[in-house]
Amino acid sequence: MSDYNKLVIFDCDGTLVDGQHLIIDAMDLCFERQGLTPPERSASRSIIGLSLEEAMAVLIPNHDARFYRHMAEEYKNAFLDLRAENGDPIEPLYEGTLETLRELDAAGYLLAVATGKSMRGLKRVLASHEISNLFVSLQTADTHPSKPHPSMIQTAIMEAGSHTDQTIMVGDTSYDMLMAKSASVGAVGVNWGYHDEAFLHENGANTVLSLYSDLPKTVKSMIG
Structure with missing residues (x-):
């Protein structure tokens, strides 16, 4: 691959x-x-x-x-x-998000987003944190069936020139894990979001992380 x-x-x-x-x-x-x-x-x-x-x-x-x-x-x-x-509040990045995205980008991994948000909402969030340039593919609910349908992942893979064996989905909900499994890609859960760790494992997570700083080594161990 x-x-x-x-x-x-x-x-x-x-x-x-x-x-x-x-x-x-x-x-x-x-x-x-x-x-x-x-x-x-x-x-x-x-x-x-x-x-x-x-x-x-x-x-x-x-x-x-x-x-x-x-x-x-x-x-x-x-x-x-x-x-x-409320003056157009900016949703805060989780601790370690920016550093980890930059580390993965510098290591040669391509990055994408698959979200239930609208494209307008996603672009606003990424622009507000000045991280839009880090992502090669943005997939949203505007043009895809809802998670856990694999469409968003499949399209991101196509746009990035990747393959299921070379792709990982990172998310905080069971919908993300089920979507990853449906698309036959690696599933990495994070426990700082909206579904608990046990639920992520039950729905297909290969592993669940507590720190963003652990993601680069996890990605390397899964897809090289």
């Missing part, structure tokens, strides 16, 4: 940045505006990573597709309103 580029794909919220507070607040506001009781915050946290329509289907079962599309649009409106109200 030496003819293929080595690729490390990252989830965004819960893996690169901690965006849970704005996401959960926007979910609360969305539900309130629709006259619905907001979900428990733990429930809102658990669906981070899914596309919006899929997330709404988990939070409010037994409705039709039209209802979920409506709720997804209302969530987007609530999110944008809260962002404007």
Whole structure:
């Protein structure tokens, strides 16, 4: 597989940045505006990573597709309103994120993102931390089925000129691990996000990390 580029794909919220507070607040506001009781915050946290329509289907079962599309649009409106109200806050990078991305890039690995965020939202986050240039492929819910469908990983592999044997998915949720397994790539969980370590292992993680600084050696051991 030496003819293929080595690729490390990252989830965004819960893996690169901690965006849970704005996401959960926007979910609360969305539900309130629709006259619905907001979900428990733990429930809102658990669906981070899914596309919006899929997330709404988990939070409010037994409705039709039209209802979920409506709720997804209302969530987007609530999110944008809260962002404007709070002065466009920047979701913080987790400790060690920037240093690790730079180390992997310097070592010759190609980097990508696969996220349930919109492309607009992802580009805003990456630009706010001045790390857009580190990624060769950006895959979002705008143009793909929701995780854990493998489409985002498959497209990133194609765009990066990589191969399943030379690719790793890094994420904080079971959806990331299941997506990795569905795409037949390595699955590295991180325990600083929104699903606990045991759940990551149960859903296919090859390993779960506690520190970003351990990622480069883990990547090297898995794909060289």
